[in-house]
Amino acid sequence: xxxxxxxxxxxxxxxxxxxxxxxxxxxxxxxxxxxxxxxxxxxxxxxxxxxxxxxxxxxxxxxxxxxxxxxxxxxxxxxxxxxxxxxxxxxxxxxxxxxxxxxxxxxxxxxxxxxxxxxxxxxxxxxxxxxxxxxxxxxxxxxxxxxxxxxxxxxxxxxxxxxxxxxxxxxxxxxxxxxxxxxxxxxxxxxxxxxxxxxxxxxxxxxxxxxxxxxxxxxxxxxxxxxxxxxxxxxxxxxxxxxxxxxxxxxxxxxxxxxxxxxxxxxxxxxxxxxxxxxxxxxxxxxxxxxxxxxxxxxxxxxxxxxx
Amino acid sequence: xxxxxxxxxxxxxxxxxxxxxxxxxxxxxxxxxxxxxxxxxxxxxxxxxxxxxxxxxxxxxxxxxxxxxxxxxxxxxxxxxxxxxxxxxxxxxxxxxxxxxxxxxxxxxxxxxxxxxxxxxxxxxxxxxxxxxxxxxxxxxxxxxxxxxxxxxxxxxxxxxxxxxxxxxxxxxxxxxxxxxxxxxxxxxxxxxxxxxxxxxxxxxxxxxxxxxxxxxxxxxxxxxxxxxxxxxxxxxxxxxxxxxxxxxxxxxxxxxxxxxxxxxxxxxxxxxx
Numbered sequence: 070x071x072x073x074x075x076x077x078x079x080x081x082x083x084x085x086x087x088x089x090x091x092x093x094x095x096x097x098x099x100x101x102x103x104x105x106x107x108x109x110x111x112x113x114x115x116x117x118x119x120x121x122x123x124x125x126x127x128x129x130x131x132x133x134x135x136x137x138x139x140x141x142x143x144x145x146x147x148x149x150x151x152x153x154x155x156x157x158x159x160x161x162x163x164x165x166x167x168x169x170x171x172x173x174x175x176x177x178x179x180x181x182x183x184x185x186x187x188x189x190x191x192x193x194x195x196x197x198x199x200x201x202x203x204x205x206x207x208x209x210x211x212x213x214x215x216x217x218x219x220x221x222x223x224x225x226x227x228x229x230x231x232x233x234x235x236x237x238x239x240x241x242x243x244x245x246x247x248x249x250x251x252x253x254x255x256x257x258x259x260x261x262x263x264x265x266x267x268x269x270x271x272x273x274x275x276x277x278x279x280x281x282x283x284x285x286x287x288x289x290x291x292x293x294x295x296x297x298x299x300x301x302x303x304x305x306x307x308x309x310x311x312x313x314x315x316x317x318x319x320x321x322x323x324x325x326x327x328x329x330x331x332x333x334x335x336x337x338x339x340x341x342x343x344x345x346x347x348x349x350x351x352x353x354x355x356x357x358x359x360x361x362x363x364x365x366x367x368x369x370x371x372x373x374x375x376x377x
Numbered sequence: 378x379x380x381x382x383x384x385x386x387x388x389x390x391x392x393x394x395x396x397x398x399x400x401x402x403x404x405x406x407x408x409x410x411x412x413x414x415x416x417x418x419x420x421x422x423x424x425x426x427x428x429x430x431x432x433x434x435x436x437x438x439x440x441x442x443x444x445x446x447x448x449x450x451x452x453x454x455x456x457x458x459x460x461x462x463x464x465x466x467x468x469x470x471x472x473x474x475x476x477x478x479x480x481x482x483x484x485x486x487x488x489x490x491x492x493x494x495x496x497x498x499x500x501x502x503x504x505x506x507x508x509x510x511x512x513x514x515x516x517x518x519x520x521x522x523x524x525x526x527x528x529x530x531x532x533x534x535x536x537x538x539x540x541x542x543x544x545x546x547x548x549x550x551x552x553x554x555x556x557x558x559x560x561x562x563x564x565x566x567x568x569x570x571x572x573x574x575x576x577x578x579x580x581x582x583x584x585x586x587x588x589x590x591x592x593x594x595x596x597x598x599x600x601x602x603x604x605x606x607x608x609x610x611x612x613x614x615x616x617x618x619x620x621x622x623x624x625x626x627x628x629x630x631x632x633x634x635x636x637x638x639x640x641x642x643x644x645x646x647x648x649x650x651x
Contacts (some may be wrong), residue, residue, distance in 0.1 A: 095439050099554035100475035107468035108483065115490050118501035125500065177395070185388055194395045194637050198403070199632045201640075206622040210402045211407055213615050219418035221405060238402035257399060258644070265645045314494045317585045317601075322606055334584075335496050343415040343590055348500045355497035357475035362492055 079141035142353035155337040174259035196257035209247035240330035241354030409619030423610025446603035457519040535569035576643035600625035
């Protein structure tokens with residue numbers, strides 16, 4: 070409705086302004102003027118790199134000589150055990166982290182949406198606050214909390230009879246540590262998005278359900294979840310993209326160790342590009358991430374039964 | 378429907394336990410920053426803030442110039458927010474209130490680029506800045522994400538609510554289009570722009586990978602990079618590390634407490650409606 074009168078409005082005023090002072094600053098040119106800076110920066114720093122890194126991924130360089138290498142980098146990639154390890158590390162963390170976090174975020178959002186709740190603002194701020202810290206500072210704080218010998222978490226676990234866990238230096242626990250930090254950092258963030266979605270669901274639906282005798286649980290599964298589907302899909306896709314790009318936490322918590330157990334694809338890309346200076350190979354890794362994100366997003370759309 | 382006292386108690390117990398889980402790590406950071414490392418590594422560790430604040434700060438400063446990093450972070454985050462805010466607001470306005478050739482395609486391109494991982498861009502961007510001789514500069518830190526697609530998207534969503542009649546009236550009064558943008562759109566959109574700006578600011582303040590790549594000298598470190606080098610040292614002094622973390626977290630945490638309404642609006646924006 071808001072949009073219906075654009076064209077006419079613009080055309081009308083073009084007529085009125087004909088021959089007026091500035092010839093470039095009129096409704097016909099204005100959108101291009103407003104868009105120009107964003108578009109220029111976008112093309113330079115996003116468009117060009119997307120294309121260029123693909124070209125780069127098809128090249129090889131030795132010394133100052135760059136040659137076309139076809140799919141050599143990709144072939145090397147698929148024979149590289151560390152690449153497979155970093156890929157599987159990333160996927161394991163993804164499969165653990167995203168569903169658990171979204172589940173908690175959904176529960177939290179339901180609790181926060183409860184009519185029983187007083188001091189909504191306080192709880193919302195408290196749950197959201199981890200999202201304010203940089204990932205580096207979050208990692209650093211958990212470095213202290215997860216210290217295997219002296220960390221608070223192991224100390225507290227000792228009260229319920231659990232022996233010291235080698236959080237950051239055991240291949241499995243190191244992955245779990247990263248998942249824990251990510252859950253701490255992002256659950257409240259997703260809660261807020263889900264909560265906003267819940268508040269957009271019409272109350273009439275719940276009222277009708279109540280009249281039909283549906284209980285709270287039934288209402289949740291028959292109204293809240295289906296109505297919230299696009300928002301859940303949004304959070305799932307954003308979290309998936311975020312997790313596939315995982316870098317800050319493993320870099321600062323475990324340095325990718327022990328023995329590559331927490332090396333993610335992005336860390337491996339970084340190592341190849343900025344430690345071994347093999348930009349071409351790194352670009353091939355980057356393009357594998359691009360394809361992964363495209364495929365996973367597509368699957369999520371399908372699973373959610375894309376209506377759009 | 379009546380809620381029993383027991384249910385209510387259970388409900389709040391769960392909620393408050395969860396608050397302890399989310400705020401706890403921040404509290405632990407403060408305890409760590411004000412205690413000698415020894416106290417934190419004792420069994421049992423110290424649970425209350427100590428009086429070792431100045432000592433930890435002094436040894437932090439002997440290892441890294443944290444004030445300089447704080448300054449670098451502030452300069453880059455503020456200029457990024459300002460430039461990106463204007464550029465994204467202008468683009469959002471163009472998308473929201475004008476009909477023009479290529480509108481849908483260009484907008485779709487911006488949205489699609491959100492799916493491309495940042496890492497895929499990093500190598501060419503690095504080479505680009507190297508060829509301009511701009512590595513290790515403020516320009517290098519702030520420029521690559523100036524046209525931030527998500528911010529453009531949020532600006533567009535918000536600017537759709539500007540009444541077209543308002544814009545037309547200004548035209549009839551003889552205002553130019555840029556005049557309309559600066560004198561009408563920006564002033565009426567202050568809350569939305571503030572929300573998106575806070576989002577942009579925290580994004581840049583917390584940015585790690587790109588500054589890590591482009592910054593090579595200590596005097597140009599931003600807070601996350603400075604903190605990462607501290608954490609990467611052979612022997613980690615936790616008191617010093619927590620002091621560094623506190624200095625990088627507290628400014629933004631305090632700002633968040635005051636601005637949380639806008640902060641959260643900046644993140645959900647118009648993105649969940651529809």
